[in-house]
Amino acid sequence: MAALKGIAASPGVIAGPAFVYTLPRLDISEEPVTADRRDAEAAAFLAGRLRARDGLCVLIEKVRAEKGDDLAGVFEGHLEILMDDDLEFQILAQIEAGRSALAAVRDVVDAQRKEFLELEDEYLRERADDLADIGRRLIYATASVDFVSLATVPEGAIIVARDLTPSDTAQITPGRVGGFAVETGGRTSHSAIMARTLELPAVVGCAGLLDAVEDGVMIALDGRSGDIVIDPDDAVTADYAARRKAYLADREAMLTLATLPATTTDGTTVLLGVNIGTPADALASLPWNPDGVGLYRSEFLFMDRPTLPSEDEQFKAYATVVKAMKGKSVILRTLDIGGDKPVAAIRFPEEDNPFLGWRGIRMCLYREDGNQDILRTQLRAALRAAAEGDLWIMYPMISALEEVEQLKVIQDETKEALSREGRRFGDVKTGIMIETPGAALIADKLAKLVDFFSIGSNDLTQYTLAADRGNERVSRCYQPFHPAVWRLIALVIDAGKAADIPVGMCGELAGIEEAALPLLGLGLDEFSMGAQSLPRIKRIIRATTMGKARAAAQGILAASTAAEAFRVAETAMNGVLGRP
Numbered sequence: 001m002a003a004l005k006g007i008a009a010s011p012g013v014i015a016g017p018a019f020v021y022t023l024p025r026l027d028i029s030e031e032p033v034t035a036d037r038r039d040a041e042a043a044a045f046l047a048g049r050l051r052a053r054d055g056l057c058v059l060i061e062k063v064r065a066e067k068g069d070d071l072a073g074v075f076e077g078h079l080e081i082l083m084d085d086d087l088e089f090q091i092l093a094q095i096e097a098g099r100s101a102l103a104a105v106r107d108v109v110d111a112q113r114k115e116f117l118e119l120e121d122e123y124l125r126e127r128a129d130d131l132a133d134i135g136r137r138l139i140y141a142t143a144s145v146d147f148v149s150l151a152t153v154p155e156g157a158i159i160v161a162r163d164l165t166p167s168d169t170a171q172i173t174p175g176r177v178g179g180f181a182v183e184t185g186g187r188t189s190h191s192a193i194m195a196r197t198l199e200l201p202a203v204v205g206c207a208g209l210l211d212a213v214e215d216g217v218m219i220a221l222d223g224r225s226g227d228i229v230i231d232p233d234d235a236v237t238a239d240y241a242a243r244r245k246a247y248l249a250d251r252e253a254m255l256t257l258a259t260l261p262a263t264t265t266d267g268t269t270v271l272l273g274v275n276i277g278t279p280a281d282a283l284a285s286l287p288w289n290p291d292g293v294g295l296y297r298s299e300f301l302f303m304d305r306p307t308l309p310s311e312d313e314q315f316k317a318y319a320t321v322v323k324a325m326k327g328k329s330v331i332l333r334t335l336d337i338g339g340d341k342p343v344a345a346i347r348f349p350e351e352d353n354p355f356l357g358w359r360g361i362r363m364c365l366y367r368e369d370g371n372q373d374i375l376r377t378q379l380r381a382a383l384r385a386a387a388e389g390d391l392w393i394m395y396p397m398i399s400a401l402e403e404v405e406q407l408k409v410i411q412d413e414t415k416e417a418l419s420r421e422g423r424r425f426g427d428v429k430t431g432i433m434i435e436t437p438g439a440a441l442i443a444d445k446l447a448k449l450v451d452f453f454s455i456g457s458n459d460l461t462q463y464t465l466a467a468d469r470g471n472e473r474v475s476r477c478y479q480p481f482h483p484a485v486w487r488l489i490a491l492v493i494d495a496g497k498a499a500d501i502p503v504g505m506c507g508e509l510a511g512i513e514e515a516a517l518p519l520l521g522l523g524l525d526e527f528s529m530g531a532q533s534l535p536r537i538k539r540i541i542r543a544t545t546m547g548k549a550r551a552a553a554q555g556i557l558a559a560s561t562a563a564e565a566f567r568v569a570e571t572a573m574n575g576v577l578g579r580p
């Protein structure tokens with residue numbers, strides 16, 4: 001028995017035999033091919049391409065039957081690229097110049113992929129991943145090496161791989177495959193997003209996985225914690241079976257809650273929004289029936305890529321989310337990077353204190369060359385997407401009133417520019433995140449300038465308690481239940497009430513069950529969290545009266561320590577849920 005830990009990518013618990021999915025290693029000769037062998041190499045490539053084409057045609061039909069025309073269309077695009085004359089011409093030219101068929105395919109596909117990545121046109125740039133997928137198909141077909149299809153995974157098996165590409169995941173039949181674990185990727189990698197969309201338990205970013213797992217060995221996987229146990233003993237097997245049973249029963253109960261409103265027993269209704277990073281997250285959240293998107297972290301579109309997304313690419317992503325939410329509000333947060341969130345396309349100076357430095361709105365506003373195009377481009381895309389539904393714009397990391405004034409001017413200028421150009425755009429509500437103690441303390445002043453507040457409890461906690469939220473050594477100091485944090489939260493909600501603007505919370509605290517009653521009691525209007533937390537918070541809200549919620553809020557504000565505040569909140573929660 002051995003245990004591994006990866007990144008929790010998609011919830012669910014599963015145990016089953018491992019289906020190790022590795023690609024056979026190819027021996028690619030770098031030796032020049034002699035003139036008399038060149039025709040044979042060219043023939044190998046052409047025959048390989050036909051094999052790849054046949055494989056792709058089978059995949060297209062399978063995907064069309066199981067997953068519909070849209071996804072089948074993606075692979076029809078692959079087919080077009082595979083059979084493209086220019087690709088053929090370049091590979092044959094390389095073979096003619098003395099490269100082996102395999103080396104020619106690899107180099108031409110790699111070079112084209114890099115060119116795609118450099119392109120301005122967002123649609124073509126997105127094709128770089130597709131090209132890698134097509135290249136893999138072509139090179140194995142040219143080598144006459146079959147790679148195992150994921151369509152043949154034994155029933156209930158757990159796929160174990162280095163990574164899974166779009167054409168890999170397209171072959172997965174959810175009812176058949178138990179789940180998967182991969183060595184690479186993070187929560188927003190393609191494989192993680194697909195796992196959530198397919199509702200398959202999954203762990204990603206699990207280093208050492210392939211070395212540790214042999215084909216056919218039993219593994220148990222918990223996609224909520226990132227835990228993997230290889231060859232579990234009887235006790236662990238029983239533990240995972242119990243976890244799975246509880247997870248499934250809980251999920252069923254939670255889904256039935258999804259259709260009900262978040263209304264207290266005495267009739268107060270609050271909104272429960274979802275936090276998302278990508279359009280796929282928005283789609284995946286729909287079964288949980290959120291009241292809207294309370295936080296769309298736009299920075300994910302800017303990460304893991306060498307260039308910035310164009311206005312059109314941003315528009316497309318934002319409009320997709322807005323349309324997916326079908327008239328429910330979507331709070332788009334402008335680019336919030338720096339600190340722990342680097343973006344390759346933007347150069348950050350070395351700073352001694354990056355969390356206190358050029359991050360969030362500061363990076364957008366305060367630039368040595370005065371060029372605010374990153375923000376202006378994003379606002380253009382957001383305002384255009386607002387014409388497709390109910391989009392609100394939210395600015396992060398505000399610490400001074402002048403910033404809000406400046407942002408409103410920039411937003412107005414952007415609208416004027418769009419108007420002059422005759423572009424279609426929509427009305428938006430404009431709000432700010434309250435995530436610095438400075439902003440919380442002048443919330444009464446800020447409230448006069450904006451349409452809404454959203455409390456970023458993650459940063460508010462770290463800045464109030466001067467404890468880096470990612471630093472293990474000071475994790476004991478990072479206490480979201482610290483009374484100081486709650487006093488600031490109360491101040492912000494009161495300021496919102498006095499100015500008659502809604503106050504939401506989109507930090508992690510909004511999804512913590514013990515926090516639900518005191519937040520409700522303080523008068524929070526909207527709670528925004530990961531989709532899976534929605535029914536848990538809803539269950540608590542539906543079980544309480546406002547009186548009990550207010551009592552919990554009073555109790556937490558009167559506490560002297562984080563531990564005491566947590567106990568007060570936990571006792572109140574257990575009380576309304578009828579737990580001992």
Ligand code: PEP
Nearest residue numbers: 435456457458459506507
């Ligand atoms: C927060 O700080 O609470 C927040 C929601 O923003 P992020 O976690 O993205 O910094």
Ligand code: MG
Nearest residue numbers: 435456458459
């Ligand atoms: Mg924040």
